[in-house]
Amino acid sequence: MKLLNIQINNFRPFYGNQEIDFADKASKKVTVIHAENHTGKTNFVDAFRWAFYGKIQGEHPDQIVNHIALSEINNNETAKGFVTVKFEHENKMFEFHREIIERKIDKDKSERVKENISLHVIGSDGRSKKQLNPKATINKILPEALHQYFFLAGENIQDLGRVESKEKVQNAIKILMGLEVLDRGKRHLRGKVRNQLRDELEKVAGRDEKLILDQLKKLEGERGSIDKEKNNIIENKKSLIENKDKIDKKLRETKSTSDLQQKRDQLIATKEDIESKMKQHKIDIMKRVSSDGFLAFINDAIVQSKEILKEKRQKGVLPASITYQYITDIIERGKCICERELCEGSEAYTAVERLRNPETKDEYLEAYNTLGLSVSQLSLSYDNLRKDLVKDQTLLTQYLDDIGQVKEQLEEIDKQFDNKDYEKERDLIENKRKLESGIEKANQEIGRYVRDIEELDRLIHEKNKEHDEVKAQNTKNKVAQLRLQVCEKAANFIDELHQSLMHRDRRKLWERMNKIFGGIIREREDATIDLNDDFELSVRVLLPDGGSKPLPKSGAQMQITCLSFIASVVAIAKENMDGEEGSFKRGGLYPLLLDSPFGVMDPDYRKHVANQLPQFAEQITILVAPQQWDKNIEEEMRDYIGKQYVFHHYKPLPGETSTQEINGESYILSEYVDGRARTEIKEVLS
Secondary structure, three states: OOOEEEEEEEEOOOOEEEEEEOOOOOOOOOEEEEEEOOOOHHHOOOHHHHHHHOOOOOOOOOOOOOHHHHOOOOOOOOOOOEEEEEEEEEOOOEEEEEEEEEEEEOOEEEEEEEEEEEEEEEEOOOOOOOOOOOOHHHHOOOHHHHHHOOEEOOHHHHOOHHHHHHHHHHHHHEEEEEEEEHHHHHHHHHHHHHHHHHHHHHOOOOOHHHHHHHHHHHHHHHHHHHHHHHHHHHHHEEEEEHHOEEEEEEEHHHHHHHHHHHHHHHHHHHHHHHHHHHHHHHHHHHHHHHHHHHHHHHHHHHHHHHHHHHHHHHHHOOOOOOOHHHHHHHOOOOOOOEEEEEEOOOOHHHHHHHHOOHHHHHHHHHHHHHHHHOOOOOOHHHHHHHHHHHHHHHHHHHHHHHHHHHHHHHHHHHHOOOHHHHHHHHHHHHHHHHHHHHHHHHHHHHHHHHHHHHHHHHHHHHHHHHHHHOOOOOOHHHHHHHHHHHHHHHHHHHHHHHHHHHHHHHHHHHHHHHHHHHHHHOOOOOOOEEEOOOOEEEEEEOOOOOOOOOOOHHHHHHHHHHHHHHHHHHHHHHHHOOOOOOOEEEEEOOOOOEEEEOOOOOOHHHHHHHHHHHHOOOOEEEEOOOHHHHHHHHHHHHHHHHEEEEEEEEOOOOOOEEEEEOOEEEEEEEEEOOOOOEEEEEEEOO
């Protein structure tokens, strides 16, 4: 899982639309967010937690929509807040969206009206495909029980070292080593499966016609609104393209950038041509699968038919003459060769009696020849389909490789534009990039609106059908009971297996933690982390006699201990990704989001942690207060930092303006302007 972007709109202290693009390159994988305490750091972590799982750990979890947004509407009117997270997982781009609508009751109170979630897979053309079960999908990608080790607010880091947090440590072991999967399976089989089967048995109530008509009216109105919004985005996109074309023209006409811009134009044209061919190729594949796809599932039937025909031919049964006496004997016996009863006057009796007609022999031979020819033709078609699909996949892979190569060349040109040789054109280049980003976002918005309209059209069609549909009753009770009996036996086996695996895997985590811990606490070679049988974390010092004793807990030591634990969880997850196929172990590449990772450490510890931190995960985002960020930390992490942002906080009361110098520029962290407390996100110029 790699974070690409988060869009926060009227969510808690974040007023209006705020956005962050995360550093996602292998060499530049760290995003740093500078913010004062109590200005939105914890809420930023909560934005991910709420988007994915609907949970908030910060204060006042029921207050979600920004208070300024609510203050700007009248009583009984509604305001919306949402968080959209774009991320990449297993070479697919996902967009997870959660929004909430609240109705204002009075100036100090609001109530939740509606909450929606959606998850889409986004294609390169901006079109998106909706996932039917977003909760299950996100839990498969990043389980809710596991996310707490990757998205951590400052206070949660040290919490892991407390005695009362031993269940969290157990949880990590269960999930990473597969034990949590077994536990979940037991709970699921004994509880959720039974409930689900009972729910399926409930009768579907009839629909009132007036209710259906009201729903149709609502759906059609919603479709009209979305279509209007889509058209507005299309018009805005046209304006962005016009402005971008003007800049491209200037860059072509400017002597210093002409050659580079023309090369870029050629590459873009090449990329668009390949994408067009790939799109048409996908359409051709869909047509082929639509018309001939059934062949992939009937090969066994083809082979079996060939064998039967061959066997009958060898035995002389087929083709064969059907004698009058043979048919007469069958009729007199009253039973067909297939053991079906032949009662005079029945359809079966008439069909067999008809075979006594001499003309039927020709029909019989014709049917035999037709069957043999059809089987041969189907077999040939099956082989051709298989070969064609292999060629299709090879060509599709080639298109993707070609597009990847063109993208690499375009990135190289963009890097050249960043050279000092083009300082005079800097504003043009930056404006162009902003416009390109806006066009890309517009494409994705349009794609989403098109998908929404298609979905509404489907719902409208279904509602129209409900007028004359009759609901069938579900009769799966017996199957459900049999399933539950089997599930109960499986759950009992899981209970026995669980205990024998838990402590074995505890040691693996302990060994990994001490390896990381030793890289940070370099001056204390006698110090080691202990993870006891009760899953309690502590730091112990080795004694000359081979024993050990606990060290008095300090804030810095516990911070480092817990960071070692977190880094170990990430490392084991990565190792498990490449583990045995079919294993229960939970594997994957996960991002790491840490609020205040340096906590109360002294300068030496901070420097050591800063040195190790970029190695903790494939992608890291840290939120730091000014007092936690110094030159030593910046020096250790500089080579890995790809993006930096500041939280610009507007104070509710008059006070001093707080600033921080980053990359030689001064950025405001907090100031008093109009008394309306809010936080905005500003990007730091590189």
